[in-house]
Amino acid sequence: MSAVAVDLETILSSGIRLAAPLAFAACGEYIAERAGTLNVSVEAMMLSAAFGSIAVADLTGSATAGLLAGVLLGVLVGAAHGALSHRWQVNTFVVGLVLNALVLGLTSYLITVGDPGRHQVAQLSVPGLRDLPVLGAPLFVERWPVYLLIALVPLAWWLVERSRWGLELRAVGENPEAADMTGIRVNLRRRQALLWCGALAGLGGAHLAVGEVGSFNQNMTAGRGYLVIAAVIFGGWRLGRTLAGCALFGLADALRLALPALGHTVNSQLLISAPYLLALLAMLMFTTRQRRPGALAQPFGRAP
Amino acid sequence: MTRTGLWPSVAIIAAAVILPSLLIAVTGGSPVAALQALVQGGLGDATAVSQTLLYAAPLLLVAVGACCSARSGAFNIGQEGQVLIGALAGAAAGLRLAVPGPALLLVVLLAAALAAGVWAWLSALMNRLRGVDIAVSTLLMTFLAQQLVAFAVTTPWLLQESRLGDAAALPQSNKLPARTLLASLGDSPGLQLNLGLAVSLGIALLVAVALDRTRWGFRLTMAGLNPAAARHAGVPVAAVSGLALAVSGALAGMAGAVLLASPLSTNRLQPDISINIGWDGLLVALIARNRPLLTIPVAVLFATLRAGGSFLAATGVPSYLVDVVKALLTLAFVAPAVMRRRTVAA
Numbered sequence: 001m002s003a004v005a006v007d008l009e010t011i012l013s014s015g016i017r018l019a020a021p022l023a024f025a026a027c028g029e030y031i032a033e034r035a036g037t038l039n040v041s042v043e044a045m046m047l048s049a050a051f052g053s054i055a056v057a058d059l060t061g062s063a064t065a066g067l068l069a070g071v072l073l074g075v076l077v078g079a080a081h082g083a084l085s086h087r088w089q090v091n092t093f094v095v096g097l098v099l100n101a102l103v104l105g106l107t108s109y110l111i112t113v114g115d116p117g118r119h120q121v122a123q124l125s126v127p128g129l130r131d132l133p134v135l136g137a138p139l140f141v142e143r144w145p146v147y148l149l150i151a152l153v154p155l156a157w158w159l160v161e162r163s164r165w166g167l168e169l170r171a172v173g174e175n176p177e178a179a180d181m182t183g184i185r186v187n188l189r190r191r192q193a194l195l196w197c198g199a200l201a202g203l204g205g206a207h208l209a210v211g212e213v214g215s216f217n218q219n220m221t222a223g224r225g226y227l228v229i230a231a232v233i234f235g236g237w238r239l240g241r242t243l244a245g246c247a248l249f250g251l252a253d254a255l256r257l258a259l260p261a262l263g264h265t266v267n268s269q270l271l272i273s274a275p276y277l278l279a280l281l282a283m284l285m286f287t288t289r290q291r292r293p294g295a296l297a298q299p300f301g302r303a304p
Numbered sequence: 305m306t307r308t309g310l311w312p313s314v315a316i317i318a319a320a321v322i323l324p325s326l327l328i329a330v331t332g333g334s335p336v337a338a339l340q341a342l343v344q345g346g347l348g349d350a351t352a353v354s355q356t357l358l359y360a361a362p363l364l365l366v367a368v369g370a371c372c373s374a375r376s377g378a379f380n381i382g383q384e385g386q387v388l389i390g391a392l393a394g395a396a397a398g399l400r401l402a403v404p405g406p407a408l409l410l411v412v413l414l415a416a417a418l419a420a421g422v423w424a425w426l427s428a429l430m431n432r433l434r435g436v437d438i439a440v441s442t443l444l445m446t447f448l449a450q451q452l453v454a455f456a457v458t459t460p461w462l463l464q465e466s467r468l469g470d471a472a473a474l475p476q477s478n479k480l481p482a483r484t485l486l487a488s489l490g491d492s493p494g495l496q497l498n499l500g501l502a503v504s505l506g507i508a509l510l511v512a513v514a515l516d517r518t519r520w521g522f523r524l525t526m527a528g529l530n531p532a533a534a535r536h537a538g539v540p541v542a543a544v545s546g547l548a549l550a551v552s553g554a555l556a557g558m559a560g561a562v563l564l565a566s567p568l569s570t571n572r573l574q575p576d577i578s579i580n581i582g583w584d585g586l587l588v589a590l591i592a593r594n595r596p597l598l599t600i601p602v603a604v605l606f607a608t609l610r611a612g613g614s615f616l617a618a619t620g621v622p623s624y625l626v627d628v629v630k631a632l633l634t635l636a637f638v639a640p641a642v643m644r645r646r647t648v649a650a
Contacts, residue, residue, distance in 0.1 A: 038440065088639055093381050093439045094590060098634050101583065105627025106327075112622035113331040223447065230444060269458075273451040276444045283436045297437060 005134050011251070011258045012138035019250025020146050021046070021208040025228040026235075026242050027156040028074075028200030033232055034160050035193035036173035038297035040096025041081045043225025044103040045074040045198050046205030051107040053206035054216040057119035063210045066119060067145060067203070070210070074202015075195055077103065082191035089299050100225070108218045120214035121145060143211040145203070152200065157239045159196070169193055173293035176300040186300045201225070230279035236291045249275045316639055320632035324625055333621045342626075345615025346608035350494030358568050359581075359607035361500040362387070362559035366585025367592065367599040368508045369555030374594045375515065376548035377528035377541075378428060382442030383556040384582030385449030386420040390557025391564045392453050393419030395463055395477050395573035398484040398564075409484045413503070413561045420557020421550040423449070428546035438549065446582075454575045463573055477573035486565045500562040505600070507555065512596035524548050556582060584610075587630060591637040606630060 025042055032039040049070030057066030077099060084095045124147065126140040160166040171179040172189045180186050208224070209216050227249055235242030256271040325335040346356050366383050373380040380386075397415035398408060427445065430436040454475070456462040463477040486503075488496040515521035526534040527541045534541050559581060563569050569577055588606050592598035613626035 038437070040443070084635075084639065090638055091379070093379060093443075094638055097381060097583070097586070098590075098631050098638070101587070101627060102631035102635070105624050105631055108624035109327065109622050109628060110331075112624060226443070226447060229440075233440070267455070269451040269455040273448050276447045280430070280436070280441060280444055280448075283441070284430060284434050297439070 015251040015254035021204040022246040024204030025201040028197035032197035036295045041099040044099040045077045045201035046221045048073045049202035049205030050209035053210045058116035063121040066210045070206020071202045074198040078194040078198025082194040086187040086190045233279040316636040341615045342612035346612030354496040356611040361504040364504045364603040365559035367588035369552035370589035371594040373552035376524045376545040378545040378549040382446045385446030386553045386556035387560040387578040387582040388449040389423045390416035390420040390560025394561035398480045416557040416561035417554040421554030424553020425550040587634045
């Protein structure tokens with residue numbers, strides 16, 4: 001293989017590894033935002049799951065159990081966000097930022113007092129396909145949770161776009177008053193959407209810890225949750241484009257890490273800020289604004 | 305208050321006290337010793353009080369600004385980035401402008417306020433032109449600000465320090481000239497009151513009066529409480545809340561300049577110069593329910609936790625515990641405030 005092909009393969013592999021946790025969480029954030037919750041606590045979901053997965057893997061000796069624990073912790077954060085913002089009507093940004101601060105403090109504290117060591121799930125490679133040139137190694141030699149995306153992405157799409165539950169969910173996100181009139185329990189739907197979001201973002205965070213890295217360090221997610229929010233905005237609240245955004249952001253990160261080693265100079269600050277710039281530009285320039293759920297980030301309560 | 309309205313807040317306040325103690329006990333520390341260290345490190349002697357008050361100044365500025373924007377209905381959550389932009393502009397002014405004497409300090413503070421005010425106002429502009437959520441854009445712009453500062457301090461022709469001999473230049477700016485630093489006002493034995501505190505207290509009082517006693521403050525509050533009614537009464541809602549957002553950014557920016565020019569930093573622009581003051585200041589405003597005068601005691605409380613937190617490590621308890629306490633406290637104070645206004649939620 002030529003040198004260029006090898007470099008390309010390295011960058012693609014690392015890009016996909018960096019994008020995978022984002023993709024899981026983005027599926028969840030997509031569900032939550034379509035229901036009208038601008039869920040900032042996706043960072044808390046990912047971080048708590050990343051820590052929990054390693055801690056439980058250490059306790060049980062099974063990385064798969066860790067992965068499941070991560071999902072449960074994500075659901076727990078989702079339930080907390082749901083109760084606070086869709087039962088007690090606290091501003092969703094406030095809830096998100098406070099939960100992020102809480103989880104960051106808790107996990108930093110716990111990782112300082114305990115040392116859970118290394119735990120990683122097994123690698124799975126697809127025979128035959130893994131030998132393809134350039135694309136083989138990046139796509140078909142991965143830690144096994146990555147392949148869950150093949151099932152979960154269509155599931156998230158079907159849930160929102162094709163199921164009856166999803167129809168009600170979108171109604172709740174678009175026009176909660178009208179949805180309420182037809183007998184849909186608006187805040188219940190939003191809480192349910194947050195539970196899905198928690199499960200998927202938790203899986204993303206757990207995959208980052210027990211899947212890709214194999215250990216936990218302080219503030220491990222380092223703002224990936226905010227990247228996910230940027231991806232959903234960049235994708236105009238559509239799943240396909242959101243995932244394309246995740247892939248793009250992962251690739252940008254991979255380029256930032258790989259190019260200096262290959263002897264190129266890059267402006268790393270520009271590559272790090274690209275996702276946020278793109279999200280802002282998407283909101284400013286394209287028609288995605290019209291695709292924004294009508295009642296995004298607006299609390300719902302019947303007039304007293 | 306609804307019948308079910310009280311118990312969650314009681315539960316959360318209890319959790320804010322019990323959970324951290326439990327955490328310490330489970331991980332083998334002593335909650336009593338930790339509390340003692342916190343109080344000792346934050347309020348124990350003149351040095352501790354001086355340190356606490358140093359932290360209180362920028363926290364107060366950010367929090368008072370957050371009161372302005374939140375009251376006008378423009379919810380600004382990008383203070384952390386605005387602090388950084390302020391520090392960036394302050395460093396640029398302090399290092400590049402040839403202003404004679406101590407007037408340079410004033411220029412540094414004003415440059416920081418102006419730059420961060422414009423930075424925050426961009427969110428208001430995006431909201432007006434294209435309907436972009438203010439909370440979302442201020443949040444996203446925080447990450448841009450972080451990279452902007454990182455870029456400035458790693459680029460020799462911008463603000464990176466000049467190389468001395470063979471030493472590699474670090475990602476930081478040159479040290480600010482001594483005349484731009486915030487001086488200490490009198491040192492009665494050990495107790496130092498920094499000029500920064502005087503500045504921020506003065507501004508807090510000014511904002512309190514402006515919000516509660518002037519036409520500007522009335523129109524601002526009106527725009528926040530009921531934009532439609534305000535519009536009917538002839539209040540230019542977008543302009544009023546845009547200005548409030550700019551003021552909140554400007555005050556956060558000034559907090560950045562205070563951090564840069566006070567003994568809390570090395571008086572060099574560094575990527576982590578904001579030390580989470582922006583995030584914390586927002587929490588202070590939330591606990592104070594957007595009342596400027598209430599932010600003063602809350603800011604002092606948060607500053608005590610910060611100053612005391614660095615003494616925790618000596619008792620074997622990681623100082624991250626303080627972050628847990630701060631987050632739980634905020635939850636305890638935010639939840640009941642909103643629950644009282646609770647409508648019949650479906």
